[in-house]
Amino acid sequence: MEKTIITQIDVIKLNLPYKEPFVISLGVIESATNVVIKIHTNSGLTGIGECAPFVTIVGETQETVFSYAKQLAKMLKGKDPFALEERLYEIDRAVAGNPTMKSAFDMALYDLLAKKANMPLYQLLGGLNNREVYTDMTISIGPPEKVARDAVAFQKAGFPAIKVKLGTNTQDDVARIKAIREAVGNDYPIRIDANQGWDTITAINTLKALEKYNIEHCEQPVAHWNDVEMAKVRANSPIPIMADESVFDHHDAFRLASMGACDFFNIKFSKSGGIFKALKINAIAESAGIKCQVGCMSESRYALTALMHFVLASQNVVHFDMDSSLMLDADPVTGGIQYQGSGKWTLENDLPGIGADFDPDFLKSMESVTI
Incomplete structure (x- = not known):
């Protein structure tokens, strides 16, 4: 042969x-x-x-x-x-x-x-197509009235949670979350992402000010290189901390876990270099008792399908931020995962490989x- x-x-x-x-x-x-x-x-x-x-x-x-x-x-x-x-x-x-x-x-x-x-692919990785996967929906930085309108729209559309982009200053960021919480009620899950926008003092002050708004977790409050300060933020924060830009590969995951710098890892193929190292990050996380989220940059439904296969083989992944293709104005992908509404993604074919084109x-x- x-x-x-x-x-x-x-x-x-x-x-x-x-x-x-x-x-x-x-x-x-x-x-x-x-x-x-x-x-x-x-x-x-x-x-x-x-x-x-x-x-x-x-x-x-x-x-x-x-x-x-x-x-x-x-x-x-x-x-x-x-x-x-x-x-x-x-x-x-x-x-x-x-x-x-x-x-x-x-x-x-x-x-x-x-x-x-x-x-x-999920089967090759040892998984089963038996998980219900619901993405949150992300709200970009804007005035309080705009982000509140977006939050209500996503809540009405059935998304199980929203992620709100922050990282400006305490006053404006708190105003955004206050407006959203008042608009969506006390029980709707809100996650926040500062994208490295705060220094240590601002991060701690903002997270303490946001405690009363029932926030699930905060992604990357401080600069990606500042692991020591992120551990300090975590120690002083009433809101769990998720490492995103700080955790590119398995070496980063090991260092952050050793330092006790965060409560969650956010795994993105665009940071990890792909599936091979994403599996290693998740294994380190699981060993350290750290749960994971999967995230995205601006990928189409094709790369999100590959991410879905990873999720189906990774029980330690418990949060799903897989909304990038929903923000795009074109979908050139055939096959792959299908959006069912209300944040739900399904993989309905069992074609070999990723199953999309x-x-x-x-x-x-x-x-x-x-x-």
Whole structure:
């Protein structure tokens, strides 16, 4: 039997406008500027991956991903795609950092391996398609009256929880949450995300001021590098703390767990470099008694489908922030997870691999290169 090798790789820009600009403490996002990787083999199998670079968090852009991906594609040609660990370590060594770009290759290689095994990816990872997965919905930074209107709309739409972007100053951030709580009532779950926007004193003061509003958890209150201060915030906060930008990979997870710096980890493929390291982060979290959330950047429904497979094989993941594709003004994805309303995602097919693809006509309209 002929050995399977990688014969060519397509690198494709994927531009998807947002329905409305999305504002966080790190900047404004008006469109998803993603990259799709397609790995072709001589056996006829194709693996697909997608990544969503966000420059103020990962230091990557669509242009850097597009450029470096061509280098990785040249390196991978002619090699065995099913030697997954060897390929991923090779990718890791070839380029420092750049976890978002690496996550697209990781996703495509896992898609290929699961297709080779003739299994849906969750099954290859040891999971079952038996979990009910409901995403929260995110509200970007805005005036109190605007965020309160958004909160009511999402509550009426059936989302089980909302996540509110904060990270400006105590007075304005508290005003936002006060307006939302008054609008949605006392029992509707609210989560908050400061995206590194506070210093230590502001974080502690704001979290104490927000205690009475029944907040589930706060993501990344201080700068990503400031683990010592995040541990201090956690020790003084009445609200549980979730590490997001502080936890890129398993090394970060081990350090944060050792320091007692947080109550939760937020796992995103665009930070972890993909599924391989996301599994390691979750394993460290579980060992340390830390629960996880899965999150997203600006991914389409394709990458969210890959994330769903990870969730179905990771019982320690208990919060789901999988709303990015719901904010986009286009959906070029075929197959994959389906949105049922009220925040619910379902994976209804058991196709091998990730079980989704992109509309080829849509991709033809995008800039691409084949290596």
